[in-house]
Amino acid sequence: MITVTDLRKVYRQGDRDVTALDGVSLSVPKGSIHGIIGHSGAGKSTLVRCLTLLDRPTSGSVTIDGRELTAVKDSEIRSARRRIGMVFQHANLMDSRTAAANIAHPLELAGAKKQVIQDKVSDLLRLVGLESFAGAYPAQLSGGQKQRVGIARALASDPDILLCDEPTSALDPGTTDDILDLISDLSHRLGLTVLIITHEMNVVKRICDSVSLLEAGRVAEHGPLNEVASNLGGRLAKALIPLPATPLLPGDPTGPVLELLLTGGNATEPVLSALTRRFDTDVNVLAGSVETLAGRRFGRLRIQLDVHTDMTAVTDYLADQGVAVEVAA
Numbered sequence: 001m002i003t004v005t006d007l008r009k010v011y012r013q014g015d016r017d018v019t020a021l022d023g024v025s026l027s028v029p030k031g032s033i034h035g036i037i038g039h040s041g042a043g044k045s046t047l048v049r050c051l052t053l054l055d056r057p058t059s060g061s062v063t064i065d066g067r068e069l070t071a072v073k074d075s076e077i078r079s080a081r082r083r084i085g086m087v088f089q090h091a092n093l094m095d096s097r098t099a100a101a102n103i104a105h106p107l108e109l110a111g112a113k114k115q116v117i118q119d120k121v122s123d124l125l126r127l128v129g130l131e132s133f134a135g136a137y138p139a140q141l142s143g144g145q146k147q148r149v150g151i152a153r154a155l156a157s158d159p160d161i162l163l164c165d166e167p168t169s170a171l172d173p174g175t176t177d178d179i180l181d182l183i184s185d186l187s188h189r190l191g192l193t194v195l196i197i198t199h200e201m202n203v204v205k206r207i208c209d210s211v212s213l214l215e216a217g218r219v220a221e222h223g224p225l226n227e228v229a230s231n232l233g234g235r236l237a238k239a240l241i242p243l244p245a246t247p248l249l250p251g252d253p254t255g256p257v258l259e260l261l262l263t264g265g266n267a268t269e270p271v272l273s274a275l276t277r278r279f280d281t282d283v284n285v286l287a288g289s290v291e292t293l294a295g296r297r298f299g300r301l302r303i304q305l306d307v308h309t310d311m312t313a314v315t316d317y318l319a320d321q322g323v324a325v326e327v328a329a
């Protein structure tokens, strides 16, 4: 379990202070996958540096499985870091070492015995699906295979958590999905707690159990995926279930426009035809999107109704049906 409480990091730049993290709190239950999403400059790299003790936070605390990281003495930093497996955007492998020797490296540094290293490395190669690539050099591996070696190396010291910093940003979409599925599978099989830092919503959609939106050093929204996706007005919901813009063109009808969010059961129910029958109104679908997130279906619709429709009655009816409604225009 990872618990971050009121973490602040202020950098001194010339004669002014830059607040990179402004009271970040988050909690990631053991064995789950939490995504941190944010634009450039939001504070993601600073958070990674504070979590890996590359930077000391100005205030606040970080605990991993109950152990306070921020209290670790400088002399204990190296052993504390071994509890955190790091996966980066680029695998940063040593070109002169084979895949197996790259994975062995942290074990050698920790002084493990030769036989222990050999056994562990072959287990790890199997775990990441690279049994037949033990002797391959990085130049002979694809981007996805290199990332698999990087993941195996991160797991070599049996870490309590896996911290992935933009692990798929340099990969093509198919390889991205393979690597994300591998991380998800490892988390489930090993009971590994994973924190994944990304600017790609696809990463959150595919494997995260929960997510935090980082903005200007603060957590703007957070929660389990199905909770944030159910919040019609939320930015995470808009990003998780995006709708294309539908600007009005000359000659378009001018009736009221509604945005609807259908979750769980009602995402598959014929809400629109019920609406048409009940209110004797035409429904014009302007945009729609259906996503399956955390095993649940979410539908988002932008619809336009007949200009004479009783909007209060419609919104009341939809709310009764458990459909979240926002009047867009």
Ligand SMILES: Nc1ncnc2c1ncn2[C@@H]1O[C@H](COP(=O)(O)OP(=O)(O)OP(=O)(O)O)[C@@H](O)[C@H]1O
Pocket: 011, 012, 013, 018, 019, 020, 038, 039, 040, 041, 042, 043, 044, 045, 046, 047
């Ligand atoms: N060493 C530093 N000294 C001064 N300011 C810094 C330092 N590191 C980061 N910052 C500032 O802190 C803020 C957050 O930066 P950070 O690199 O953590 O964002 P980020 O979300 O990782 O962005 P990106 O996705 O572009 O890497 C920015 O305003 C940045 O200029």
